[in-house]
Amino acid sequence: MRAGARIDWQPIEATRNATDLAKVFDPVMRQRPVPTLAEVAKIAGVSIMTASRAVNNRPGVSERTREAIIRIADEIGYVANRAAQKLSGGQTHLIGVIGQLHTGFTAELVLNIGSAARAVDYEMLVYSLPAEDRSPPGNVVDLLNQVADGVIVILPYESEYLAQLNRSHIPIVTIDQTKPDPFPAIIADNYAGARLAMQHLYELGHKRIGFITGNERLASARDRRRAYADLCSQFGLEASDELVSKGDFMQKGGYEAAKRLLALKRPPTAIFAANDVSAFGAMTAIRQAGLRVPEDMSLIGFDDIPLAAQLHPALTTIRQPLPQMARAAVNLLLAMIAGIEAPSPLITLPTQLVVRETTVRPGGRGV
Amino acid sequence: MRAGARIDWQPIEATRNATDLAKVFDPVMRQRPVPTLAEVAKIAGVSIMTASRAVNNRPGVSERTREAIIRIADEIGYVANRAAQKLSGGQTHLIGVIGQLHTGFTAELVLNIGSAARAVDYEMLVYSLPAEDRSPPGNVVDLLNQVADGVIVILPYESEYLAQLNRSHIPIVTIDQTKPDPFPAIIADNYAGARLAMQHLYELGHKRIGFITGNERLASARDRRRAYADLCSQFGLEASDELVSKGDFMQKGGYEAAKRLLALKRPPTAIFAANDVSAFGAMTAIRQAGLRVPEDMSLIGFDDIPLAAQLHPALTTIRQPLPQMARAAVNLLLAMIAGIEAPSPLITLPTQLVVRETTVRPGGRGV
DNA sequence: AGACAAAACGTTAGCGGTAACGTTAAAGGG
DNA sequence: CCCTTTAACGTTACCGCTAACGTTTTGTCT
Numbered sequence: 103m104r105a106g107a108r109i110d111w112q113p114i115e116a117t118r119n120a121t122d123l124a125k126v127f128d129p130v131m132r133q134r135p136v137p138t139l140a141e142v143a144k145i146a147g148v149s150i151m152t153a154s155r156a157v158n159n160r161p162g163v164s165e166r167t168r169e170a171i172i173r174i175a176d177e178i179g180y181v182a183n184r185a186a187q188k189l190s191g192g193q194t195h196l197i198g199v200i201g202q203l204h205t206g207f208t209a210e211l212v213l214n215i216g217s218a219a220r221a222v223d224y225e226m227l228v229y230s231l232p233a234e235d236r237s238p239p240g241n242v243v244d245l246l247n248q249v250a251d252g253v254i255v256i257l258p259y260e261s262e263y264l265a266q267l268n269r270s271h272i273p274i275v276t277i278d279q280t281k282p283d284p285f286p287a288i289i290a291d292n293y294a295g296a297r298l299a300m301q302h303l304y305e306l307g308h309k310r311i312g313f314i315t316g317n318e319r320l321a322s323a324r325d326r327r328r329a330y331a332d333l334c335s336q337f338g339l340e341a342s343d344e345l346v347s348k349g350d351f352m353q354k355g356g357y358e359a360a361k362r363l364l365a366l367k368r369p370p371t372a373i374f375a376a377n378d379v380s381a382f383g384a385m386t387a388i389r390q391a392g393l394r395v396p397e398d399m400s401l402i403g404f405d406d407i408p409l410a411a412q413l414h415p416a417l418t419t420i421r422q423p424l425p426q427m428a429r430a431a432v433n434l435l436l437a438m439i440a441g442i443e444a445p446s447p448l449i450t451l452p453t454q455l456v457v458r459e460t461t462v463r464p465g466g467r468g469v
Numbered sequence: 470m471r472a473g474a475r476i477d478w479q480p481i482e483a484t485r486n487a488t489d490l491a492k493v494f495d496p497v498m499r500q501r502p503v504p505t506l507a508e509v510a511k512i513a514g515v516s517i518m519t520a521s522r523a524v525n526n527r528p529g530v531s532e533r534t535r536e537a538i539i540r541i542a543d544e545i546g547y548v549a550n551r552a553a554q555k556l557s558g559g560q561t562h563l564i565g566v567i568g569q570l571h572t573g574f575t576a577e578l579v580l581n582i583g584s585a586a587r588a589v590d591y592e593m594l595v596y597s598l599p600a601e602d603r604s605p606p607g608n609v610v611d612l613l614n615q616v617a618d619g620v621i622v623i624l625p626y627e628s629e630y631l632a633q634l635n636r637s638h639i640p641i642v643t644i645d646q647t648k649p650d651p652f653p654a655i656i657a658d659n660y661a662g663a664r665l666a667m668q669h670l671y672e673l674g675h676k677r678i679g680f681i682t683g684n685e686r687l688a689s690a691r692d693r694r695r696a697y698a699d700l701c702s703q704f705g706l707e708a709s710d711e712l713v714s715k716g717d718f719m720q721k722g723g724y725e726a727a728k729r730l731l732a733l734k735r736p737p738t739a740i741f742a743a744n745d746v747s748a749f750g751a752m753t754a755i756r757q758a759g760l761r762v763p764e765d766m767s768l769i770g771f772d773d774i775p776l777a778a779q780l781h782p783a784l785t786t787i788r789q790p791l792p793q794m795a796r797a798a799v800n801l802l803l804a805m806i807a808g809i810e811a812p813s814p815l816i817t818l819p820t821q822l823v824v825r826e827t828t829v830r831p832g833g834r835g836v
Numbered sequence: 837a838g839a840c841a842a843a844a845c846g847t848t849a850g851c852g853g854t855a856a857c858g859t860t861a862a863a864g865g866g
Numbered sequence: 867c868c869c870t871t872t873a874a875c876g877t878t879a880c881c882g883c884t885a886a887c888g889t890t891t892t893g894t895c896t
Contacts, residue, residue: 135638149875150853151876151877152874154853162873186615186851186881189880190854191853213597225596227596228596229594232583245551270503382779389781412720412749515845522844522845530845555883556883
């Protein structure tokens, strides 16, 4: 072992003077290549295989040797080459996530997955599907498969297509898919959540409630709509096709859907939007029509994305248990990576009503 | 070449009946492994190397052979193994991006980078730095280096630290870093942008303008503050330390900073927040104090994240040219990957004033 | 037609790791 | 104290691909 190989990583503040910076950019420093397992092994005076066993914490090495090897690895700053690990059939401790980062809900979910992954010593790599979702994600799964141990997929449509395209034997978990056939899935209880929303509006006294649909390529959107319809009839609320306005989970869609509802001869007194983003769009439309939220029109969303609480007025909504969903997805994926069959192919998590400022009794506060 | 090897990818709608689904989940289909270059070569009756040259569009293959090989590759659904490519010194046509997806600005920038990358036939993989940014991104750069051809880094602090940690010789481009020493950088003209904001408020007649600072670990935040101070003295505006309130580019920081400004014996008539997210926080504080935006208090932000236009009232702000920045970053990175020295180590892009609804003459519309 | 260059294609080695098996050293058992 | 088992370590082969160089074919010029 070379003397002087020890490296002291200095905290960022300590590098703020010219002398230190000069050292940082010293060509010799910059050229120092990233060390391989072979170098660790050479310094430790063992074979590469022994070094591999040591750093991966696997049996077949004595404690003494293991410690020495790990110390050396730390000192020279060894980091395993994931590409090589994966190529040779090993594990990379990396999970891939595929989703549309454009949407607030997915983005938030992805961040939660990242936290959940780090909590169990995995890193996360994200592939953001383009907004025009037509590019088949099969190749992307293959791509992530080449570097990650497993993939979590959040698609803007049902995943049968993906199942068809995907030929990897990689573990895959989906989120927000009710058909667990192709892959195990994590999903919030959309039906029960939408019932909570409707019940809330009903209890406030609303008899005529409009609904803005989501992207009905997704089961979650269909479940929410089903709950709306079911509760309308259960509570004896007015129900007609004109009260159901087509949206797409997006802002503009919500805006236009709300506009149609407001243009009715008898507009509703409350609007249930299939997700928060649609609700934001609806809010714009309501205000543009010269009405106030919530005095003239109650509004409830779904998802509880961070923005919902920050808006004025703050949006009443149904909360999806994002941290739990993320943890469940990661745990399920890790189990599959470890070769354990999923206990259940479909894990449903409960939702929760979050009452804020956009829902009041019909007719406004005064009534 | 096997007959019947041709595969017709059916559009998603076509798979919706039971018979097709059964076929999809047929074990034989599922087990079909992802093909390698060796299989392409075998079917084509050429060596692996020739197949490699063909699919990578490199010289040394006749047009006839190339076409045949590419056709076969398409038919059996060959996708290059990026891990193997990278390991053997080749290019993966993949770029890595490191940033904090939590912040709206970064998230939007990342999406733009994704589009820019796809436009030049590259894919993007994202690593989201945890909110607690203390984990040194050096390892993460190494990680992405192992799979990507280059990395674009968007840090919540100056990048000297990164330069110190990073030992890869991988091409790196940073965004929002004024010190191009370690790596070439793309940056919006924050100083000029902030001047535009101040000039706008000045022209509306504001004489007492409050400023909410950003995260001053970033040069962009310091530049904006500098412009604020410079224009205060240039325009002869009231300037005092109490008008500068410490924020951190985040919602809560903006909220608290605005609260302090409002609590002054003589509050300002307008607030310039160092970024849009801070401005949102400020808006909450202003409303909580019983004041209206913009009648009682004008408010201007910086960045023009998508949310700015969707708020009520819509936020006046300074637009950063995200698509251009993304394209510039990608182009610069690709140039570096190709071995071309960056023409300039620091590319500055112009910003733009976007007047919306939160800025009016002091005293409200009536004046 | 022979010589020779260029294009087309093949072979070898190796990227950095791991699985599988082979070998050596330590431990245990009668 | 020798034999056997087990732990500790080493060797070999290979993952899928590309760089570098070697070989064969195809012109091309005189």
